[in-house]
Structures are given as structure tokens and as C-alpha cells.
Amino acid sequence: MRLNAELQLDEYSLVTTKLMKRHATTSDETVDTDELRKRTAQLALVLDLANQAFVRHKPAGLTVDRLAGRLHKLRRQVAPAVWQKLIPLAQQHPVAQYLIQDPFTRWSVEKPRGYSGDASLLDIYYKHPVAEEIVASSTSLGRQIYAYTSEAASSVAGRERRDILTRTVDETVRRVEKAEVLAIACGHLREAECSEALAKQQLRRWVGLDQDPVSVATVNHDFVGTAVEALHGSVRGILRRAYALGTFDLVYASGLYDYLPRAIGVRLLQRALELVKPGGEFLFANFSDEITTDGYMETFMDWPLILRSADDMWSIINAAIGKGSFEAQVYYGSNRNIVYGKVRKGDL
Ligand SMILES: C[S@@+](CC[C@H](N)C(=O)[O-])C[C@H]1O[C@@H](n2cnc3c(N)ncnc32)[C@H](O)[C@@H]1O
Known part of the structure; x- marks a missing residue:
């Protein structure tokens, strides 16, 4: 370890x-x-x-x-x-x-x-x-x-999360021509492999950002010649506005909030919304406090997560958006092992 x-x-x-x-x-x-x-x-x-x-x-x-x-x-x-x-x-x-x-x-x-x-x-x-x-x-x-x-159930939910991301990107492209997308903590960006929009070259750019240089190199290798581009960077860098990223129609974070204390989660959401264009969306996912594999994961997998309820997601969202012009929703995936928060930025 x-x-x-x-x-x-x-x-x-x-x-x-x-x-x-x-x-x-x-x-x-x-x-x-x-x-x-x-x-x-x-x-x-x-x-x-x-x-x-x-x-x-x-x-x-x-x-x-x-x-x-x-x-x-x-x-x-x-x-x-x-x-x-x-x-x-x-x-x-x-x-x-x-x-x-x-x-x-x-x-x-x-x-x-x-x-x-x-x-x-x-x-x-x-x-x-x-x-x-x-x-x-x-x-x-x-x-x-x-x-x-x-x-x-938690693994099934993780695969569904990947598919939800693919669908969300494809829907964004149907909503906005030449959409721009940012994945924070992109890992290997597996959701891009099944994206129809990416295959049909309908995206302007799909930027992935991750703290792990091996993952960044994997994404850049696997998606060479496409709209995908991975950058080495961190949550801390985003919070400090260290990268000139521009703005996006969709920003999402999957498999990240499970490792973020609430206060950082709130600040990241605020900062992510600055990266979202008017009418665009921020989506984040978190393993829910209803999972039943938590004990096995923390002991034999040595893989602790911060689990959250729908109320916890609302608490992060409400603290981040204040009285701004945003629409938000919180919902569970089909087996309730993952909870999603989505914030839409109002059109100007
Ligand atoms: C569970 S994986 C999720 C990968 C991908 N988003 C997915 O859903 O398949 C978590 C990823 O978060 C990245 N990560 C964790 N903390 C980070 C941070 N502070 N800044 C940037 N990336 C981070 C890790 O390097 C890892 O690739």
C-alpha cells in the first residue's frame, strides 16, 4: 500500500x-x-x-x-x-x-x-x-x-454509470451542434468507446482530465485522431483555475465525488459551473449509502468510499448554487447503488 x-x-x-x-x-x-x-x-x-x-x-x-x-x-x-x-x-x-x-x-x-x-x-x-x-x-x-x-449490485451500477455517461454525451450533442464536453477524473474514458456522437465526429472536443499520467497516456493513445484529448491535471488545479480550459456544454465527474469530502465537493461544483456554458450541464455521480458491498470493499478490497444519499447530494448542490439561476435534479440509478446530481445552468 x-x-x-x-x-x-x-x-x-x-x-x-x-x-x-x-x-x-x-x-x-x-x-x-x-x-x-x-x-x-x-x-x-x-x-x-x-x-x-x-x-x-x-x-x-x-x-x-x-x-x-x-x-x-x-x-x-x-x-x-x-x-x-x-x-x-x-x-x-x-x-x-x-x-x-x-x-x-x-x-x-x-x-x-x-x-x-x-x-x-x-x-x-x-x-x-x-x-x-x-x-x-x-x-x-x-x-x-x-x-x-x-x-x-455495485459493479452492475458502475457499468450502468458508464452507459449513462455515454447517453448524456450523445444527448448533449443532439441538443447542441459541435458540443464541447469535459470529463473531470476521466480515468480511461471508457464511456467514449460506445458514443455514437464521437464515432460520427459530431463533437467539437471531449476533454478528459486526470491526475494519473498513465490514464492520460492511455486515453490519448486509444482515442488518437478523434475529438478526445486527455490532459494531466487535478481537482486542486481546477479549483485554482490553473488550466485554460474554456467552457463546455457538458461537464461531468464520475468516480470522483466518492473520494471528495463535502467541502471540496461543493467548491468543485462551483468551479465546474464556471466551466459550463449558459444552458449547459454539470453531472456528478456518487456511490449511494444504500450499497451492501461497503463492508467487503472496505475490508478485503481495502477500498473505502464516501457514500452519499440523495439528501447529501442536494446538500452539496444547494451549498454550491445558492440563489443562482440553476435547475437541479437528483436521482438514483436503476438499482439505487449510485446517486446522480445534475445541475443545469440557466440561459443568459
Ligand atoms: C474510479 S476512477 C473513475 C474513472 C472514470 N471517470 C469512470 O467513471 O470510469 C477515479 C479516477 O479519478 C482520478 N482522480 C482521483 N482523484 C483525483 C483528483 N484529485 N484530480 C484528478 N483526478 C483524480 C483517478 O486518477 C482515477 O482515474
Whole structure:
């Protein structure tokens, strides 16, 4: 989990587990020793049950489903400070040796790019062809677990999010001729691969911005000769108005707010709206607090997220837009694992 030396991580997003942990607990939260002892025993039982199921070659998907469900329940029952103490205990349990065989879990834990939720991790659950080799070279048990983790509701919602982005860009192009689009924290910009508007060369430009130089290079390589152009940049740079980006008909951020504390989320939304042309839109997505894979992700995937409700999204939007001339909506994706906020800037 050591941070890659050359990696220029933007401190405004909590993409490392260490930063996230600092955000999740405050120093004045004390842990009741009796409570911790009780919950540690409860966790041990949950993990031992999963371990025994693996030893007995029970169906892997069912084992992980039960484990994830029990971890979710436990996470909801305990104080955040107690949960933070339980996470390393789970990670050190022998059952981890089975779970780590899943290529999705393994990539998430090993963090080859030095931080959580990198674009290659998304390729694994997007079932993108570039990830086929990683899956195929896993053990048979690993592939069985992957069959479950890649079809878990949060993964299904992540793939839907990618498709919603494609649709939103294509709709923007139907609304505005030669539309200009900005993706903040673009990753590998997989949503562009299925865009009809991009294929038909109907966009003026589709700019992607990401703090990860590997992702930026991948996008520029994959989309060479198209309207897509990726830039190396960060949330911090956007907040400081460090880039001469111009304005856009659509600005969106997907897979980013899950790592942003509220105050930064508000400031980013304000700044993003400065980049939106009159009549244009800003769309942002966040994993919702209704997901049930949260306990599994935080323990065995070492992938904590800031989960939000529709009210949390409204709170960010209302704080950012004040009494300005904007129309906003908040809605859930089809299985409610991701919540979306959309702000339309009034025509001048
Ligand atoms: C979960 S991926 C999402 C990729 C893509 N938007 C998608 O939805 O498939 C998160 C991306 O956010 C980028 N990121 C995280 N914090 C950032 C920051 N502060 N500034 C710029 N990019 C950031 C990471 O480099 C990574 O590519």
C-alpha cells in the first residue's frame, strides 16, 4: 500500500486508504473496550464461517455473498471508530487468502497504480477486453469469486454509470451542434468507446482530465485522431483555475465525488459551473449509502468510499448554487447503488 514515489497525488481527493481513514475517524472518537471485544468476536465468527465454506469447497459466489452481507450488517451496527479497528483484523484473517484470488479484489488490494479505484480496476469490473488476461490468468476459485464480485449490485451500477455517461454525451450533442464536453477524473474514458456522437465526429472536443499520467497516456493513445484529448491535471488545479480550459456544454465527474469530502465537493461544483456554458450541464455521480458491498470493499478490497444519499447530494448542490439561476435534479440509478446530481445552468 506504499504510495508510488513519482505519483503526484492530489490531496483534495482521499484516494489513499490512509487519507480516507483520517477522514473517517476523528481524534475525539473513543473506542469502548467491551464493545470492541464483543464486535471482534462477532467479526471472527463471520470470517470463520466463510473460511470453513472455502475449505469445504462450497459454492464460492454464495460464500462471498453471505460474507459481504454479514460484513455490511456489522458495519452498520458499530460505531465508525470500532469499524476502523475491525478492518485490519479482517484483512489479516486466513480467509483473505481465498478472496485475494479474485482478480478484482486482488487489484484493489495491491493498488499497482498506488491508490484506490484506478481506471484499470474499473476495467476489471467493466469487463473490458484489456482486463480479460488478468481474469483468465486467475485461479479457478478466483474466477468463481470474480463471477460474483463483478455481478454484485455495485459493479452492475458502475457499468450502468458508464452507459449513462455515454447517453448524456450523445444527448448533449443532439441538443447542441459541435458540443464541447469535459470529463473531470476521466480515468480511461471508457464511456467514449460506445458514443455514437464521437464515432460520427459530431463533437467539437471531449476533454478528459486526470491526475494519473498513465490514464492520460492511455486515453490519448486509444482515442488518437478523434475529438478526445486527455490532459494531466487535478481537482486542486481546477479549483485554482490553473488550466485554460474554456467552457463546455457538458461537464461531468464520475468516480470522483466518492473520494471528495463535502467541502471540496461543493467548491468543485462551483468551479465546474464556471466551466459550463449558459444552458449547459454539470453531472456528478456518487456511490449511494444504500450499497451492501461497503463492508467487503472496505475490508478485503481495502477500498473505502464516501457514500452519499440523495439528501447529501442536494446538500452539496444547494451549498454550491445558492440563489443562482440553476435547475437541479437528483436521482438514483436503476438499482439505487449510485446517486446522480445534475445541475443545469440557466440561459443568459
Ligand atoms: C474510479 S476512477 C473513475 C474513472 C472514470 N471517470 C469512470 O467513471 O470510469 C477515479 C479516477 O479519478 C482520478 N482522480 C482521483 N482523484 C483525483 C483528483 N484529485 N484530480 C484528478 N483526478 C483524480 C483517478 O486518477 C482515477 O482515474
